[in-house]
Amino acid sequence: AQSVTQPDIHITVSEGASLELRCNYSYGATPYLFWYVQSPGQGLQLLLKYFSGDTLVQGIKGFEAEFKRSQSSFNLRKPSVHWSDAAEYFCAVALGPGGYNKLIFGAGTRLAVHP
Amino acid sequence: GAVVSQHPSRVICKSGTSVKIECRSLDFQATTMFWYRQFPKQSLMLMATSNEGSKATYEQGVEKDKFLINHASLTLSTLTVTSAHPEDSSFYICSATPLAGGYEQYFGPGTRLTVT
Numbered sequence: 171a172q173s174v175t176q177p178d179i180h181i182t183v184s185e186g187a188s189l190e191l192r193c194n195y196s197y198g199a200t201p202y203l204f205w206y207v208q209s210p211g212q213g214l215q216l217l218l219k220y221f222s223g224d225t226l227v228q229g230i231k232g233f234e235a236e237f238k239r240s241q242s243s244f245n246l247r248k249p250s251v252h253w254s255d256a257a258e259y260f261c262a263v264a265l266g267p268g269g270y271n272k273l274i275f276g277a278g279t280r281l282a283v284h285p
Numbered sequence: 286g287a288v289v290s291q292h293p294s295r296v297i298c299k300s301g302t303s304v305k306i307e308c309r310s311l312d313f314q315a316t317t318m319f320w321y322r323q324f325p326k327q328s329l330m331l332m333a334t335s336n337e338g339s340k341a342t343y344e345q346g347v348e349k350d351k352f353l354i355n356h357a358s359l360t361l362s363t364l365t366v367t368s369a370h371p372e373d374s375s376f377y378i379c380s381a382t383p384l385a386g387g388y389e390q391y392f393g394p395g396t397r398l399t400v401t
Contacts, residue, residue, distance in 0.1 A: 202388045213289075213378055213392040214329075221388070260328065264388040271317060271388050273380075275328045 172197045174263050176276035183251050184284045191246040191279050193261030202264035203244040204273070205235055209257045217259075220244060231255070256283045286312050289381050291393035298369055299401055306364045306396045308379030314359035315381035319390060320352070323376040335362050359384060369400040 173196045183189055195201055202221050206214040218229025225237040235246045244261060261276040288311040298304050308318055317336050321329040333354050335341040341354035351373075353365040362381075366373055376397055380390035 204389070206392070211376075211395070211397070213291075213394040214380075216389065216391070219389060271382055271390070272319070272331060272334060273390055277328045280326075 172263060172265060172274050174261050174274050174276035176259075176261055176279050178279045179277070180280050180282065182282040182284060185253050186250050189246075189248045189251045189255070189281070191259050191261075191281070193244045193246065193276060194242050195244065195261075195263045196242065197263050197265075201244075203235075203237060204262045204264070205229065205233070205244075205246045206260045206262060207231075207257050208260065208278075214260065217246070251281075251283055253283045253285060256281055287383065287389075287391040288312055289379065289391050289393040291377075291379055291396050293396060294394060295397045295399075297399045297401060300370055301368055303365055303367045304369055304398060306366075306377055306379075306398075308362045308364070308381070308393055310360045310381045310383075310391070313381075313391075314384040315362075316359075316384045317382045318356055318362040319380045319382075320354060320362075320364050321378045321380070323378060323395075325376075329378060332364075366398065369398070371400045374398055374400045 175194045204219045205217040208214050217233050218227050220227050220237045259279045262273045265272045290309045292307045320332045323329050332347045333341045333343045335354045335356035337356050337359050343349045356362040378395040380392045
């Protein structure tokens with residue numbers, strides 16, 4: 171069955187430090203992968219996506235993610251974290267046409283940023 | 286572009302009453318709209334997928350008679366929680382996929398439902 175795993179429930183970093191949020195997926199076909207961010211009491215905002223091509227994708231707010239097929243991973247990175255990046259981050263995989271474009275979400279990683 | 290709105294943002298209702306939540310795609314036409322439920326500090330759980338003009342497809346374990354979904358146009362889908370009970374209190378989020386295609390979903394800001 172398709173699944174998305176985000177191993178880290180909580181991560182705390184200092185402002186200005188680098189960040190990496192882990193995401194592993196289990197999906198038989200070519201995955202369509204996404205990272206979303208959610209601020210408290212808000213909906214989800216798309217940070218970036220991978221469909222095909224270059225495995226290093228750039229997103230908004232200075233985020234990037236790298237697709238590694240051999241590791242079934244799609245980790246999110248940012249070189250220097252800002253206090254405003256504190257939020258919940260969700261990794262997701264789309265099931266594609268056969269799955270009617272449904273998204274499977276990971277459990278989320280809550281990011282706290284120390285000043 | 287690709288803005289999705291939800292109304293209301295918050296609603297409090299009494300047990301036994303029904304509540305309707307609207308989801309609108311403001312600047313694009315949506316082939317498909319999705320309804321999610323999110324419990325505090327948890328991930329999103331897909332409740333149902335709706336396509337304009339057809340019946341919604343519900344996920345396993347979601348009561349279709351309790352959570353009525355109507356997708357009357359390419360820009361509007363509604364979720365009605367019928368005979369609401371306190372356990373239905375949750376954060377409901379909708380999303381939409383543009384008619385132009387793709388696998389991206391654009392999310393609304395969510396609706397906080399509290400049933401007293």
